[in-house]
Structures are given as C-alpha cells and as structure tokens.
Amino acid sequence: xxxxxxxxxxxxxxxxxxxxxxxxxxxxxxxxxxxxxxxxxxxxxxxxxxxxxxxxxxxxxxxxxxxxxxxxxxxxxxxxxxxxxxxxxxxxxxxxxxxxxxxxxxxxxxxxxxxxxxxxxxxxxxxxxxxxxxxxxxxxxxxxxxxxxxxxxxxxxxxxxxxxxxxxxxxxxxxxxxxxxxxxxxxxxxxxxxxxxxxxxxxxxxxxxxxxxxxxxxxxxxxxxxxxxxxxxxxxxxxxxxxxxxxxxxxxxxxxxxxxxxxxxxxxxxxxxxxxxxxxxxxxxxxxxxxxxxxxxxxxxxxxxxxxxxxxxxxxxxxxxxxxxxxxxxxxxxxxxxxxxxxxxxxxxxxxxxxxxxxxxxxxxxxxxxxxxxxxxxxxxxxxxxxxxxxxxxxxxxxxxxxxxxxxxxxxxxxxxxxxxxxxxxxxxxxxxxxxxxxxxxxxxxxxxxxxxxxxxxxxxxxxxxxxxxxxxxxxxxxxxxxxxxxxxxxxxxxxxxxxxxxxxxxxxxxxxxxxxxxxxxxxxxxxxxxxxxxxxxxxxxxxxxxxxxxxxxxxxxxxxxxxxxxxxxxxxxxxxxxxxxxxxxxxxxxxxxxxxxxxxxxxxxxxxxxxxxxxxxxxxxxxxxxxxxxxxxxxxxxxxxxxxxxxxxxxxxxxxxxxxxxxxxxxxxxxxxxxxxxxxxxxxxxxxxxxxxxxxxxxxxxxxxxxxxxxxxxxxxxxxxxxxxxxxxxxxxxxxxxxxxxxxxxxxxxxxxxxxxxxxxxxxxxxxxxxxxxxxxxxxxxxxxxxxxxxxxxxxxxxxxxxxxxxxxxx
DNA sequence: CATTCGAGCTTTTTT
DNA sequence: AGCTCGAATG
Numbered sequence: 001x002x003x004x005x006x007x008x009x010x011x012x013x014x015x016x017x018x019x020x021x022x023x024x025x026x027x028x029x030x031x032x033x034x035x036x037x038x039x040x041x042x043x044x045x046x047x048x049x050x051x052x053x054x055x056x057x058x059x060x061x062x063x064x065x066x067x068x069x070x071x072x073x074x075x076x077x078x079x080x081x082x083x084x085x086x087x088x089x090x091x092x093x094x095x096x097x098x099x100x101x102x103x104x105x106x107x108x109x110x111x112x113x114x115x116x117x118x119x120x121x122x123x124x125x126x127x128x129x130x131x132x133x134x135x136x137x138x139x140x141x142x143x144x145x146x147x148x149x150x151x152x153x154x155x156x157x158x159x160x161x162x163x164x165x166x167x168x169x170x171x172x173x174x175x176x177x178x179x180x181x182x183x184x185x186x187x188x189x190x191x192x193x194x195x196x197x198x199x200x201x202x203x204x205x206x207x208x209x210x211x212x213x214x215x216x217x218x219x220x221x222x223x224x225x226x227x228x229x230x231x232x233x234x235x236x237x238x239x240x241x242x243x244x245x246x247x248x249x250x251x252x253x254x255x256x257x258x259x260x261x262x263x264x265x266x267x268x269x270x271x272x273x274x275x276x277x278x279x280x281x282x283x284x285x286x287x288x289x290x291x292x293x294x295x296x297x298x299x300x301x302x303x304x305x306x307x308x309x310x311x312x313x314x315x316x317x318x319x320x321x322x323x324x325x326x327x328x329x330x331x332x333x334x335x336x337x338x339x340x341x342x343x344x345x346x347x348x349x350x351x352x353x354x355x356x357x358x359x360x361x362x363x364x365x366x367x368x369x370x371x372x373x374x375x376x377x378x379x380x381x382x383x384x385x386x387x388x389x390x391x392x393x394x395x396x397x398x399x400x401x402x403x404x405x406x407x408x409x410x411x412x413x414x415x416x417x418x419x420x421x422x423x424x425x426x427x428x429x430x431x432x433x434x435x436x437x438x439x440x441x442x443x444x445x446x447x448x449x450x451x452x453x454x455x456x457x458x459x460x461x462x463x464x465x466x467x468x469x470x471x472x473x474x475x476x477x478x479x480x481x482x483x484x485x486x487x488x489x490x491x492x493x494x495x496x497x498x499x500x501x502x503x504x505x506x507x508x509x510x511x512x513x514x515x516x517x518x519x520x521x522x523x524x525x526x527x528x529x530x531x532x533x534x535x536x537x538x539x540x541x542x543x544x545x546x547x548x549x550x551x552x553x554x555x556x557x558x559x560x561x562x563x564x565x566x567x568x569x570x571x572x573x574x575x576x577x578x579x580x581x582x583x584x585x586x587x588x589x590x591x592x593x594x595x596x597x598x599x600x601x602x603x604x605x606x607x608x609x610x611x612x613x614x615x616x617x618x619x620x621x622x623x624x625x626x627x628x629x630x631x632x633x634x635x636x637x638x639x640x641x642x643x644x645x646x647x648x649x650x651x652x653x654x655x656x657x658x659x660x661x662x663x664x665x666x667x668x669x670x671x672x673x674x675x676x677x678x679x680x681x682x683x684x685x686x687x688x689x690x691x692x693x694x695x696x697x698x699x700x701x702x703x704x705x706x707x708x709x710x711x712x713x714x715x716x717x718x719x720x721x722x723x724x725x726x727x728x729x730x731x732x733x734x735x736x737x738x739x740x741x742x743x744x745x746x747x748x749x750x751x752x753x754x755x756x757x758x759x760x761x762x763x764x765x766x767x768x769x770x771x772x773x774x775x776x777x778x779x780x781x782x783x784x785x786x787x788x789x790x791x792x793x794x795x796x797x798x799x800x801x802x803x804x805x806x807x808x809x810x811x812x
Numbered sequence: 813c814a815t816t817c818g819a820g821c822t823t824t825t826t827t
Numbered sequence: 828a829g830c831t832c833g834a835a836t837g
Contacts, residue, residue, distance in 0.1 A: 117827075146827050170827090246827050314826065413824050435826085469813095476813050588827075607825045629824060647825085670822075671828035 060098050060131050064091075071301075071334045072096045075105060075273070078294075078328035080321070081303040084365045085350070085653035086341030086613065089303050093275055094124055096301060097139075098131040106272040112293065113142040115277040116311075118588070120611060121147070124277070141271065145286050146246060147588050149253035152267065153244070154584075159260055160252045165457055165580065167243045168587040170441070173462045174198050174245045181233050184488070185226065192223045201231050205247030206315030208254065208285040211235060240491065242459045250285045257292055268296025278610075279304030279324075283315035291327065298328065306361050307354050308650050310607060312636065312643045322361065339365045341613055343372025345689045346659050350652040352686030357642045374691040375652065375659035377682060382666040382673070383416070383621075387423035389695040390618050393660065394429060394601060397616060404430055405599035406615035410606045410651050412627040416620065417603050424601070431601040435608035440586050444551065444562040445569055449586065451541050455525045456579055459493040468518065471550035479511050489807040490790075495519065504791060505802035506778070521545065534582060535574035542566065606651045617655035620662040622648075622679035625669075648681050661690075768792060768806060775812040776804055 061069060071081045071092045083089035097113060100106050115121040121143045128139065141148060150168065157164040169177065178194040178201075200222055204214055211232040219228035238244060244252060257264040274294055276282070279302035282290065294300040302324060309318040325331050339347055347365050354360070380386045394407055409420055417433055424431045439445060447470055453463035469475045487497035501507055502516040525541050532540070542548045548566065551559045576582040602614070621627055628644035636643070652659050663678045768774065772784045774794060782796035790806040 144827065249827085310825075313824075415823060472814080474813070478813080605825060626824095631824070668828085 058099075058102055060095055060102070064088075064095065065338055067334055067336050067338070068092050068095075071303075071336070072099050074301075074332050074334070075100060075103070076299065078298055078324075078331035079301040080279075080324045080328075080331055080333045081301065081336060082321075082333065082361060082363060083303055083305055083336040084339060084363045085305065085308060085650070086339045087336035087365070088338075088340060089305070089336065090120075090124065090127065090277075090611070092336070093277060093301075093303055094127040094131055096275065097124075097128050100273050101132050108139045109141065110270055110272045111139060111141060111275070112148070112271040112273070113139065113275040113277070114145055114148060114290070115142075116144060116281050117611075118144055118147075120144075120277055123611075144588070145282075145289070146249045149249045149289070150584070150588065153249060153253050153256065156256055156260070156263055159263070160256050161239050162244065162252070163242050165242065167241070167453060167457055167460050167463075167583075168249065169238075169243050169245045169462065170587065171198070171246075172441070172446070173243075174202075176462060176465075177237055177241075178234060181230055181237060182223075185223075185230065185233070187223050187226070187230075197222060197227075197230060197234075200227065201234060202245075202247050203315060204231065205245075205251045206283045206285055208251065208288050210251065210255070240459070240493070241461050242457065243462070247285075250289060254285060254289050254292070257289075264292065265296075267293055272297060272299060274300040276300070276302040276304075278308075280306050280309035280318055280321045281311045281316045282320050283311075283317060285315075287317065287320050294328075300328065305363075307357070307363070307646055308610065310610065310643060310647050310650060312639065313632070318359075322359075335363055337363050337365055339367045339369075341656055342367065342653060343369050343657055345371050345374045346652060346655050346657075348689040349375045349659065349685050350649050352689065353645065353652065353681060353684050354649040356684050357645055359642075373658050374689055375655070375661060375685070376691050376693045377622075377661045377663070377685070378693050378695050379678070380662060380664050380695045383419050383664050383668060384423075385695060386620050386662050386664045387419040390420065390620060390660075390662065391423045391427050391429060393618070395427065402615065403599050404601045407618070408602040408604065408609065408612070408614040408616070408654065409618040409620065410604060410609045410654065412606060412621055412629060412647070414605055416626075420603050420620075429601060430598060431603055434602055434604040439565070439568075442562070442565060444565055447547065448538065448542060448566055448569055449583070451545060451547065452538060452579065452583065454495065454522055455541065456529065456583065458495050458522070458526070461487070461494040464494050467545075467547075468515075471546045473514050473518070473546075475511055475514060479507060479515070482506055486805055486807050495522070500790070500805055504804050506804060506808060529579060533574065534576070534579040535570045537579070538570050538573065606647050609654050610650055613654050613656055615656050616658040616660070617651065618660045618662065619648075619651050620664075621667070622661050622663040622682055623667065623676040624679055625676060626667065627679050628681070645681065645684075661685075768809070768811070773812040774809040776802075776809045778808075779804070781812055 061072065064072060065088075068088055068091065071079065072095045075096075081089070081092060083092065093113070097111060100111060101108060113124060115124060125139065125142055128142070140151075143151075153160070153162070154164045154166075157166060175194050175198050178198045179189060182189045182192065182194055182197065200218075204218075209215075211228050214228045214231065219225070219231075221227060223230060238248065257267070271293060274290070276290060281304070290300070302321070304321050306318050306321050309316060309321075312318070325333065342350075344367060347367055351365060378389065380389055390409065394404075397407060398404065409417075411417055411420075414435075421431065421433065423429075440449065447467055450460075450463035450466040453460045454467065457463075465480065468480070483494050483497050483501065486492075486501060487494045490497065498515055498519055502512050502519060507515065521544065525537065525544075528537055528540075548563065551563050551566075554562075573579075573582040573586075576585060624630075627648070628641055632640035632644050634640075661682070663676075663682065665675060666673050667676050668674070768784050768787060770784055770787060773781065774784060774792070775781055776794070776796065779794070779796040779799040779802055782794040782799070782802075784792050785795045785801065786793040791803060792806055792809065793801065793803050794809070795801050
C-alpha cells in the first residue's frame with residue numbers, strides 16, 4: 001500500500017498558479033474541450049466511415065462505434081449493456097428507441113423506457129425527440145419507475161383499494177401520518193421515532209414486502225414486536241386517506257399486476273420493447289416489477305454499470321445486474337468500454353481507485369484522448385480554507401476563459417455546500433445549488449398545495465391538518481383532537497367529521513363558527529374546479545383564505561420570496577390542462593425553478609452528479625468519516641465502503657479535463673471542530689497519475705504525506721475489529737434477506753373504502769332511542785330528547801339542551 | 813389558543 | 828451550530 005502513495009511534489013503557490021494558467025490555455029484550445037454531452041465518437045481509421053458505407057444505414061447510426069451499434073441493433077431478446085462511465089450509454093438508449101421506431105418494430109406508445117430520476121427521463125425524452133423527431137414526443141411510457149407505476153395504478157386503482165384520484169404522500173406527510181399511528185397505539189415516539197418506522201417500512205416496501213410477508217424477526221425488532229402491526233395500521237390509514245406513499249406506488253402496482261392476470265397481460269402485450277436505464281440502481285421491487293412485465297415478450301434491454309451503483313442504501317441491488325444472464329437466459333451482453341469523456345490521467349485514476357473493489361463485473365475503460373492533466377490532490381488546513389482555495393482556483397479558470405457552467409463542486413454530504421456558498425457569495429462567483437430543497441418542499445408551496453388538495457380531495461386529512469389553522473384562525477389542538485376523535489371512531493375523513501361537528505354543540509361557538517366558514521369555503525371552491533382555470537382558482541383560494549395576506553403581513557426576510565414562489569406556482573400550474581394533472585405532476589416530478597440566468601458553477605452532491613459531466617470537477621472533503629462516510633461504514637461494513645468507493649469513482653469520472661481533489665485537516669462537524677484523517681481513497685489513487693499540490697491560497701501545509709504514514713496502521717487494523725466484523729455480517733444478512741424477499745400470496749384486506757365527498761352517512765340507525773340516559777365527556781349526564789341520524793339532541797342535567805354526535809356519548 | 817423559551821437532536825445520498 | 832419539538836407561560 002505504501003508504494004501506491006502518490007508522490008508528494010511540493011511547489012510554491014506561485015509556481016502552481018503559473019503552471020495552471022498555462023494548462024488552462026492548452027485545455028481551452030483543445031478541440032474536445034467544447035461543451036456538450038458525450039462528445040461524438042472520434043473514429044480512428046475510418047471505421048465509422050466504412051461501417052456507414054457498408055450499412056448505408058440511417059443517419060442516427062452514424063458515429064456509433066461497433067459495440068454501441070451492436071447494442072442499438074440487437075432488438076430481439078434480452079440484452080444487457082454494461083456501459084462504463086462516459087461510454088455513450090444514454091446515446092445508445094436513445095438511439096435504440098429511435099431505431100425501434102424507425103424500423104417500425106413498435107410505435108412510441110408501445111415502448112417502455114424506465115429511468116431512475118426525473119432528470120434522466122427528461123433528458124432521454126429530449127434526446128429521443130432530437131433523433132426521431134416529433135414522433136417520439138408522445139412517448140407516454142418514458143419516465144421514472146414511480147411515474148410509470150403511478151400511471152398504471154391510476155387506471156386500475158379500484159383493484160387495490162384506492163380511488164384513481166389518490167394522493168401521493170411525500171416523506172413529510174409520511175412521517176406525520178406515522179406519528180399519528182404511533183400515537184393511536186400509545187407508543188412512545190421518543191423511544192420509537194416515527195422517522196425510524198417510516199424508514200423501516202420504506203425498506204420493506206423496497207424489498208416488495210407487504211405487512212403479511214415481513215420476516216418475523218424484522219417485524220419484532222420495532223416497538224417490542226409491533227412492527228408489522230404498525231405497518232398494517234399505516235397501510236390502512238393510507239387507504240382511508242386515499243393516499244399512497246412513494247413505496248406504495250411500486251408495491252401496489254406490483255400487487256395489481258400480480259393479482260390481476262388480465263391487467264398484467266394487457267401491459268405485457270402493450271410493451272413490445274422495454275428499456276431500463278441505470279439498471280444497477282434497481283432495487284428488489286423494481287426488479288420484480290420489471291421481470292413481471294418483461295416476461296411477455298422478453299425484449300428487454302438493460303443498461304447499467306456495476307461500478308456506478310450508489311443507491312445500495314435505498315435497497316438497490318447490484319446483484320440484479322450480476323444475475324441478469326441467469327434471469328434472462330440467452331441474454332446478449334455487450335460491453336461499452338471506450339470512454340469519450342475524460343482524458344487519460346483522469347481515467348487512470350478512476351480505474352486505479354475502483355480496482356480496489358471486489359465483486360465487479362470488471363470493465364477496462366480506455367480512451368484515445370490525450371493524457372491531459374493529472375488529477376490533483378490538495379491538502380488544506382480546514383474547510384474554510386478549502387472553500388477559499390477552490391474559489392481561487394475557479395477564479396483563475398475563469399480568468400483563463402473557462403466557463404462557469406463547466407465547473408462543478410461535488411460534495412459527499414449537503415452540509416458541505418454551505419461553506420462554498422458563503423465563500424462564493426463574498427467572491428461574487430455565480431453559482432447554483434443543484435438538488436437543494438425542492439420547490440414543492442417549501443413550506444408555502446406545500447401549504448398552497450394542501451389547500452388545493454383539500455378542495456380536490458376532501459378525504460385528504462393530512463392536507464386538512466396542515467392548513468386548517470394556517471393562517472391562524474383560532475383553531476388549535478383541542479379542536480383538532482375532537483375532530484380526530486370523531487373521525488377515527490366513525491372511520492371517516494376529518495373534513496367529513498368536521499362537517500358533522502359544526503352542526504352540534506361539541507365545539508365552542510367561536511371555533512364552530514370559524515370551522516363552518518372554512519368548510520363552506522372549501523365547498524364553494526370545490527364547486528369552481530370545473531368552472532375556473534386552475535391558476536385563477538388557486539389565486540382566489542389563497543386570497544380568500546387569507547393565506548397570501550399572512551405572508552404580506554409577515555415582515556421577515558423570506559416573506560417576499562415566499563410570495564414570489566406562490567406566484568411561480570400559479571404560473572407553473574397554468575401550463576397544465578387541469579388541476580388534477582398538475583397535482584399529479586408536482587408530487588412526482590416538480591423541480592426547482594429553471595430560469596437560466598447565465599452560466600454558473602454547480603454545487604451538488606456526488607449522487608446528484610451521476611450522469612452529468614463537466615470540464616473541471618472539484619472533489620472536496622476526502623476525509624475519513626466524511627468520505628467514506630462513517631455511517632456507511634458502520635451500517636454496511638465492507639459493502640458500504642465499496643459503495644463509497646464507487647461514489648468516488650462516479651465523482652472522478654464526471655471530469656472531462658480536470659479533477660481536483662481536496663482534503664482538510666480540520667472540519668466542523670455538528671458545530672465543533674474536529675481533526676480529520678485523509679481519506680483512504682487517497683492512498684488508492686495510482687501515484688503516477690496524480691499530482692499533489694499546495695492550496696492555491698498559499699497557506700503552507702505539507703502535512704499530507706506525513707499524516708498518511710502516521711495513520712497507515714490504524715487503517716489496516718480497523719478491518720479486524722469486532723465491531724467492523726459485526727457490521728459486515730449485518731450487511732450480509734440484510735442482503736440475503738432482501739434476496740429471498742418474496743411477496744406472492746393473494747391480496748389481503750377488504751379495503752376500507754370511504755366516500756370522499758362530504759356526504760352524510762347519517763342514514764345509519766342510531767344506537768340510542770329517545771329517552772335513553774347517556775353520558776358525555778364534556779356535558780355530563782343527560783337524557784336523549786331527539787334522534788336525527790347520528791346526531792342526538794340531549795337534555796343534559798347540568799349543561800342544558802345540546803346537540804351532540806352519537807360517537808361522543810355512551811350509554812349511562 | 814398563541815407565544816416564548818429551552819432541551820435535545822441531528823446531518824448521506826432520492827423517488 | 829442551527830433547527831424542530833415540546834413544555835411552560837401569558
């Protein structure tokens with residue numbers, strides 16, 4: 001290991017600057033340095049020309065190398081394309097789609113193309129359109145797993161106990177709902193946090209496990225054995241709310257297909273060709289979903305790179321890619337190893353790093369490009385200097401004519417972004433943070449959406465709870481509690497419960513009045529859904545509810561921005577045909593505003609950077625504990641370490657011409673400064689291909705080499721500690737459990753269907769007769785004077801004549 | 813019912 | 828360090 005240490009070459013800061021300036025000039029006159037994704041294949045020896053002549057093929061096939069072309073043209077039967085970073089993966093996928101359409105093998109709507117992220121889906125759509133023209137515009141089945149599942153689910157929602165208008169809950173809603181479930185079960189949510197249960201249930205769903213099939217051991221692990229029961233309750237609540245969380249979109253869709261062969265057949269027949277992007281990131285349930293649909297025609301093409309599998313923590317199984325050939329017998333496997341993105345040194349560094357992983361399918365990337373600049377490793381004193389130094393380097397690049405949008409800073413964890421942001425603000429460097437809080441995650445947007453959800457889907461309790469006292473209207477916990485009591489007892493939505501309660505004397509007059517007003521507002525707005533364009537309606541709702549006023553009166557700094565965001569929301573929704581389409585879109589794919597305001601430096605996480613490329617990439621924070629992340633190591637042992645290494649590999653391979661790695665000796669974690677150890681990944685970089693440089697800020701710190709030697713041993717030994725071994729074991733257990741994770745079995749439950757409309761279920765006979773003695777929590781004892789459905793008029797001994805709901809009294 | 817203050821906790825990554 | 832949540836107070 002010692003010999004793999006990069007040679008420490010210390011030079012003076014000014015020398016570094018001079019050298020770099022020269023380099024920049026060279027790079028910028030380089031023909032490959034131009035912007036654009038996946039530069040066209042520079043074909044040596046006229047192979048492309050010959051191929052083209054031989055085939056006389058369509059233009060979209062031009063410029064593909066032999067392997068790419070093979071991957072595009074192998075239309076029949078299962079195909080696995082192992083595509084290394086920068087080998088033209090997306091190009092193959094999009095060209096393949098164009099090819100299928102051009103050959104008349106299938107119409108655009110008969111092609112299923114699945115991606116992992118919305119970003120990838122959008123890009124694919126755009127690029128197919130570029131290749132195949134407007135024919136491809138209507139590819140309704142190009143999207144993320146979640147988006148496509150949703151689409152299928154909406155069409156057959158009744159079959160799984162939902163209505164097709166079901167709401168999609170995000171993580172926030174999920175946790176709030178979970179809290180209610182825990183509360184109802186009297187479980188101390190200090191000891192068993194809702195968050196943890198939500199996480200657990202999500203993990204189960206990712207493995208395709210419904211409550212019935214959760215392994216007993218795992219179910220028992222939460223809340224003294226109540227894990228599975230809570231899962232069941234949670235699912236019941238979701239059905240009552242007519243809602244699905246992210247996991248459900250896939251799980252319920254799978255259940256739908258499994259339990260309804262005729263529906264399955266319909267989709268198997270429809271999807272003549274299936275394409276899957278980033279196959280290495282599929283988790284167990286996505287895999288089951290895919291296999292089920294692909295069983296029909298077997299024309300499935302999966303593209304992936306086992307070295308870029310970075311979502312193991314979310315249940316992704318690299319094994320899916322490793323066993324493709326077993327699951328799809330006769331599959332063609334095509335490797336794309338020619339890299340068109342990065343220069344030689346960068347590729348060598350990436351290769352040297354990833355070679356430390358075991359259990360790879362093994363690919364060797366190569367390039368005809370020049371060797372280029374060696375990736376640099378820079379040690380700095382602390383994270384502040386790191387930000388300063390990176391800022392300085394960027395300014396140098398800019399002065400040399402580099403474009404800001406060709407520069408990215410890729411961090412391991414989002415908290416690292418802050419320091420760069422602060423620095424760039426003082427420098428006046430234009431930057432943008434990618435993957436920060438999403439547009440629709442902002443409070444004001446969520447509030448506005450909650451109003452819309454209340455109007456469009458009266459069963460949406462979570463939405464109702466969110467805004468029933470926003471803006472403040474004097475309704476609080478006490479009122480909510482009463483509503484909850486009634487709603488839970490009658491198994492009806494909150495708003496319906498509220499509808500009953502404004503008729504009776506349970507609530508204090510003031511609250512009753514306010515609530516009645518609110519409900520009638522909702523009813524009035526609901527009546528306007530089909531009358532008014534959704535944008536106009538939204539403005540009206542926000543105005544009349546006093547919501548916008550609330551922010552106008554708010555004198556805090558963000559208030560103006562929030563109002564701005566609301567305007568943006570209204571503007572965005574006007575582009576949709578109707579409110580439903582908009583709500584659908586926003587819960588799955590809405591992204592932060594995309595106004596282009598000139599070129600900017602991108603700051604994002606390594607995960608967010610997958611699939612992107614930049615001229616220059618900064619990789620700060622290569623320190624033990626941060627990268628590789630401690631948590632990853634603790635939770636998944638060696639598997640975790642390998643995933644971190646793949647993340648590093650992804651980071652390095654984002655760079656076309658320059659990769660700049662940083663590590664700091666001191667970093668502030670949770671507010672306090674801690675001394676850190678350089679990442680072990682630094683040791684793994686092939687010495688001949690990296691250059692160790694001093695920080696551009698010139699603060700003399702040459703501690704890198706020494707600290708490495710000093711700490712070498714502790715790395716070696718940490719592998720044999722009991723804790724580590726335990727962690728490793730745990731990792732393996734979970735993985736094997738996931739593998740065997742089945743689902744099968746018939747549908748359970750008679751779904752708890754409820755009416756979404758505010759229709760009185762008062763036709764039900766009352767259990768009380770006139771004259772009966774009753775007891776009421778608040779009003780005490782009394783005698784029933786009249787019965788009207790579930791409403792009772794009671795003469796209370798002390799409180800006098802009151803109208804109460806039956807569910808609030810008991811026989812005395 | 814709203815506001816204020818203190819305690820405790822968190823910080824990977826995403827649909 | 829900063830934030831969210833809960834308890835105490837007005």
